[in-house]
Amino acid sequence: MISVNDLVKNYGNFNAVKGISFEVYENEIFGLLGPNGAGKSTTLEIIETLRKKTSGKIEVAGYDLDKKPNTIKSLIGVQLQASSYYPGLNLLQLIDLFGGLYNQDVDGMELLRSVNLEEKAKAKFKELSGGQKQRFSVATTLINKPKVIFLDEPTTGLDPQARRNLWELIKEIKSQGTTVIITTHYMDEAEYLCDRIAIIDSGKIVALDTPDNLIDHLVASGFERPREVKKANLEDVFIQLTGKTLRDD
Numbered sequence: 001m002i003s004v005n006d007l008v009k010n011y012g013n014f015n016a017v018k019g020i021s022f023e024v025y026e027n028e029i030f031g032l033l034g035p036n037g038a039g040k041s042t043t044l045e046i047i048e049t050l051r052k053k054t055s056g057k058i059e060v061a062g063y064d065l066d067k068k069p070n071t072i073k074s075l076i077g078v079q080l081q082a083s084s085y086y087p088g089l090n091l092l093q094l095i096d097l098f099g100g101l102y103n104q105d106v107d108g109m110e111l112l113r114s115v116n117l118e119e120k121a122k123a124k125f126k127e128l129s130g131g132q133k134q135r136f137s138v139a140t141t142l143i144n145k146p147k148v149i150f151l152d153e154p155t156t157g158l159d160p161q162a163r164r165n166l167w168e169l170i171k172e173i174k175s176q177g178t179t180v181i182i183t184t185h186y187m188d189e190a191e192y193l194c195d196r197i198a199i200i201d202s203g204k205i206v207a208l209d210t211p212d213n214l215i216d217h218l219v220a221s222g223f224e225r226p227r228e229v230k231k232a233n234l235e236d237v238f239i240q241l242t243g244k245t246l247r248d249d
């Protein structure tokens with residue numbers, strides 16, 4: 001679905017992305033992981049046609065980014081910044097507006113239902129909880145019925161229930177046939193969600209494989225955790241005590 005070949009991005013003298021290459025297969029959830037400043041957002045924004053690359057070749061669904069940026073724009077779904085959500089409009093009106101911009105006939109209620117926000121159709125974006133805001137933001141990526149969506153840290157700041165709820169939503173989106181590229185700083189999230197992961201460090205890909213293979217490879221190299229892992233962790237305690245249901249309605 002996406003092929004990135006020897007991508008380089010310089011900001012002035014600073015070499016932020018240093019010749020990375022990877023492919024994202026159709027209908028997989030592909031994770032880009034890496035420390036702050038590794039170059040994840042830069043790479044995503046270049047593929048999204050929002051930022052200019054310095055050099056390299058990128059294809060999305062077989063279209064060359066240099067030759068067909070507008071075709072690519074019509075095939076991808078990108079999360080909008082919170083500032084794009086006009087404060088005077090409710091969720092349904094926002095979807096209608098974005099649908100109009102994409103020249104798409106969208107059933108707003110159906111879309112809101114798919115992200116469990118039906119009851120908030122008449123609410124303004126600013127009136128939503130953090131989890132609801134993220135679900136709405138994911139919904140807006142689907143308005144143009146894209147082949148691939150880009151999610152940049154979609155669960156940052158959410159409570160454990162809301163995170164799990166969003167994970168299920170992302171899996172559901174994949175099961176409908178959409179390819180997903182996601183960045184995250186949560187390793188449990190990447191392990192649960194991603195079919196394959198690229199780990200980027202200082203503008204270079206240092207590993208690319210399935211989560212299982214990456215872990216097996218580390219274990220095969222002789223790595224052992226310094227102490228025995230308990231059968232549960234604090235997050236299990238939290239979920240056990242507070243339940244799995246969402247509280248943000």
Ligand SMILES: Nc1ncnc2c1ncn2[C@@H]1O[C@H](COP(=O)(O)OP(=O)(O)OP(=O)(O)O)[C@@H](O)[C@H]1O
Nearest residue numbers: 011012014016034035036037038039040041042043
């Ligand atoms: N517009 C810009 N001008 C100059 N330098 C930039 C610009 N945007 C990003 N950078 C630099 O490029 C590097 C990569 O930034 P980028 O935002 O892609 O990292 P990231 O991996 O997404 O980080 P984070 O996890 O913090 O979101 C950083 O050192 C950053 O300071």
